[in-house]
Amino acid sequence: MKATVRNIINSSVAAFHSDGLQVFAVLDKNLKSKKHIVLSFDGVKHCSTQFLNAAIGKLYLKYSSKTIEEYLSYNLGIIPHLAEKIKEVKENALNAAEYDRLIERATL
């Protein structure tokens, strides 16, 4: 299955947290049912890490890296440095997940 960011958010600028959550909902549904999905950035001109954090980073708080990498792949379109940014967002999310776990343990 293919999910096109531009069609989901109805804009060529993927920027807001709320934009990211719309994409997250589509990806989450597919990962839950273990269906492979290609996330396409075709037609997107600008993309913020706020969007990526909500769309992709949030997945890493819910699923293992292994599951995400098995069922999610990307068509990066024309946005410069997007692969690099997704990598950064992933690392940031994994740190956040670890941070969250530490806080939970500390407050038990």
Next chain:
Amino acid sequence: MEIFRLEDKITTEYSGHHQLSRFYHFGMGLPQGSEIQLDFTEAEWFDGNLCALLWAVAYVLKKNFGHLISTDEIEIKNRFDILFRNGFLRTGEVILDNRKSAVPIQDFDCSDKEGFCKYVNDELLSHRGMPALGKDLKDKIMEDLLEVFCNSQHHAGTSDPIFVGGQYYPKQRVLKFTMVDVGDGFLPRVNKATNGKIGSNLDAILWALQGNSTKLFFDKCPGGLGIKNMYKYCKENGGVLQIISNDGFWSSDLEGTIFEGGRVLKAPFIGITINLIFRKDL
């Protein structure tokens, strides 16, 4: 009619912000629906980019207090024509920016991400005062500014517009760009997210600059990378980043001075103001 006098130089530093936030407090102290004349006769200089902040102050004074703000057009035309050339003040006649030094003053609905991107691309990144940026660096600055715009939209807790504008100073070969939101500022969210550990506006700014984010706490979503990336760009390219949030005034060029860590504004304005100073010669 009440008169507020601007004095000396209103520049993109602590003293300039102090004067404009004093204007805000002056307006707050007046009865609802007052008329205020903003008097420029004692002013020697006004940084054009700070029109974004002046507009934000005037907007809040009108919206929250119903004040009507006016100024002496002839005085300004004679001595501060930049306020016309950048579109902050308008008359019936068309005033061209013949020096090509202004980055137009505009307000953006906080949901107008497409309009904001177009403005940054057409008016800022293509401006003659910007450093010769490769496509990569241009893209990075665009993404970082978009990030700041998104943060304002997401965190400000308001649907008020975001005010932007810039000015190129050919003698100093620097371009100053200002973005203002009139929301809650950093502290309320940071204070909550840190269980009260961060208790001042300056500490909240420093916390955000380190790449920390309130997103995990409020939105169950990772955050960060926005303002931190902008700071990194400024550090690497001889630029300056200033962040003003309520009474906290932080500037990267204060590092190594007695004001490293920031200064406290005695009469704070609301929201967050970000000033970026680009050097034309990298």
